[in-house]
Amino acid sequence: MPVSANPDRRYFDPAIQTMPLEALHALQWKRLARQLDRVWSVPVPFLRRKLAAAGLTRVDLRSLADLAAIPTTHKDELRRSEEEHPPFGDYRGAPIHAAVRLGASTGTSGKPTLILWTRKDLEVDYAAAARGRWRWGLRPGMRLAHAHPFGMNAGGWHFSHGIEGMDVLNIPSGPPAGAQAVADVVEVWRRLRPDMYRLFGNVATTYADAARGVGLDPARDLNLTIAGDHPSEQYLTASSGLEALPLLGSACEQRDGAHLAEDLAVVEVVDRHSGRACGNGERGTLIVSVLEKDNFLLRYDLEDVVRWNLKACTCGETHRRLFYEGRVRDLVPVAGREVLPIDVALILYEFPEVSVPSAEYQLVRHAHATDQLHVRLEYDPSRLTDSHGVACRLRERCHDRLAVAARFELLPRGELPRFAYKAARVVDEA
Numbered sequence: 001m002p003v004s005a006n007p008d009r010r011y012f013d014p015a016i017q018t019m020p021l022e023a024l025h026a027l028q029w030k031r032l033a034r035q036l037d038r039v040w041s042v043p044v045p046f047l048r049r050k051l052a053a054a055g056l057t058r059v060d061l062r063s064l065a066d067l068a069a070i071p072t073t074h075k076d077e078l079r080r081s082e083e084e085h086p087p088f089g090d091y092r093g094a095p096i097h098a099a100v101r102l103g104a105s106t107g108t109s110g111k112p113t114l115i116l117w118t119r120k121d122l123e124v125d126y127a128a129a130a131r132g133r134w135r136w137g138l139r140p141g142m143r144l145a146h147a148h149p150f151g152m153n154a155g156g157w158h159f160s161h162g163i164e165g166m167d168v169l170n171i172p173s174g175p176p177a178g179a180q181a182v183a184d185v186v187e188v189w190r191r192l193r194p195d196m197y198r199l200f201g202n203v204a205t206t207y208a209d210a211a212r213g214v215g216l217d218p219a220r221d222l223n224l225t226i227a228g229d230h231p232s233e234q235y236l237t238a239s240s241g242l243e244a245l246p247l248l249g250s251a252c253e254q255r256d257g258a259h260l261a262e263d264l265a266v267v268e269v270v271d272r273h274s275g276r277a278c279g280n281g282e283r284g285t286l287i288v289s290v291l292e293k294d295n296f297l298l299r300y301d302l303e304d305v306v307r308w309n310l311k312a313c314t315c316g317e318t319h320r321r322l323f324y325e326g327r328v329r330d331l332v333p334v335a336g337r338e339v340l341p342i343d344v345a346l347i348l349y350e351f352p353e354v355s356v357p358s359a360e361y362q363l364v365r366h367a368h369a370t371d372q373l374h375v376r377l378e379y380d381p382s383r384l385t386d387s388h389g390v391a392c393r394l395r396e397r398c399h400d401r402l403a404v405a406a407r408f409e410l411l412p413r414g415e416l417p418r419f420a421y422k423a424a425r426v427v428d429e430a
């Protein structure tokens, strides 16, 4: 990883991140061609079958444009491959003995699949992630505290090793685990005063409250400021599954979508129903082909909803930008449209009455077809006396912004479940 160069440079990897598009596309094709060769040379039986079933041989794939002829791969197919060829399936791009790390998908949409990394795969991921962390202002010699969980489907290992690879002092605490553990973490942070924190969801609040409880000022004593929880923060990183996460990048100072690592992945946004490629600003499903890793998939459907920003960016980076909108499984159908939690969150945060200190809400997805969006929303009865009036204005705003009728079920604060890490915003009801 080229870390030790000038820490004042603007990009982590200037040659790659500002590469002219023509050269970038040539590089993509060179790398894709190598992966296609490996389907037969390694071999990767799963992909060979897939290409054969589509009537494709290696000679039919002659340019980047031919990639679209390859059918997409879904998680179900990987699951089936693992069942038929236990335990790892027959879709791996490298011999199993070359793998040095195992992860697992979250399993929220079925039995988890296994993810393998070779040493090279890890290096590719770390270098890709370093571009994003450089954009945050992280530099060698800094101290970074984070509370990522460690485990098979968690980002803790990846995150830790990635920042250590940038010569950053890694201060991992794991998620809050009881009062004593939280107090111990706060004491370490007080002694070290990290330069930067990466804490998601309510984690920062938990630690900050504990610090105040022992008479500390989080900002002054720990250098910990709570960035807030505005839903648009979601657009600063394209946070998909671990299979592709580091390759999807982060936002530059324009904060107008996350710059991809297009030298490492071919990213497509397609209409879920027709398979048609989506244009600028249009929501679609994220499809990724991995270019530089030993373990790679071609046209893998990550079951995420994303949107392009295809405008050239003034920051000088040439790789395209993407907005991460949410998970396909969190789409709520309403009167022929599809609503995601972020659509509702962006509206709630226009109303401080229901979003300070945080908006706590749930989208209720009913088994039967409905022409009305059902939202459960907490409010503070001591601060908001006219809950009916707010519900009316929220309804109007939903109509204006999303073109759907909505019903807001207002509940006293504390009624909805809380989540230590990522909140589940969509619940299914009969």
Ligand SMILES: [Zn+2]
Pocket (backbone or CB within 6 Å): 252, 253, 254, 259, 313, 314, 315, 316, 317
């Ligand atoms: Zn930019």
